[in-house]
Amino acid sequence: MTQKILILNGPNLNLLGTREPEIYGKETLADIEKQCKALAKTLKLEVDFRQSNHEGELVEWIQEARKGFGGLIINAGAYTHTSVALRDALLALQIPIVEVHLSNLFKREEFRHHSYISAVAKGLICGFGGQGYKLALETFKAK
C-alpha cells in the first residue's frame, strides 16, 4: 500500500513568494506543494499538503494523522517557538515526524532558536528553502 505523508504548514506560510523574500525566497507555497507531489510520485508516496493560520486547526490535523498516515512533515511557522499544544499533539502521534523550516533558525533572532517541536521530531531540516520539504520526503522513501 502507498504510504501517505501529511505535510502541515503553519501561520503566514500562505504568504510565501511575497513575504520577506530575502529570507524565505520567491517560491510560493503552491510551488512547493507541486514539487512535493511530483517527488512523492517517484518515491511511491502519497502527499496530503495543508496550511492553516490557526493553531487549533493544526492540532486537529495532527490528531487526524494518527489514522492512515505513515509520517508527518511540519513547518509550524511561528507556532514552532510558542506552542505547547502542538507539541502535545505531536507527542500523541506514533509516526515519524520531520520538522522543516525554510530559513536557518540559528542564523536568526534568538527567540527562533528554541523550538517546541524539535525534541519530539525524528529530525530537523532548516535553511534550505523549499528544498527542505523534498529532503524531508526523501526520508520516507519506500524501502
Ligand code: DQA
Ligand atoms: C519559519 C521560521 C519561523 O521562525 C517563522 O516564524 C516562520 C517561518 C521558516 O520556515 O523558516 O513563519 O518556520
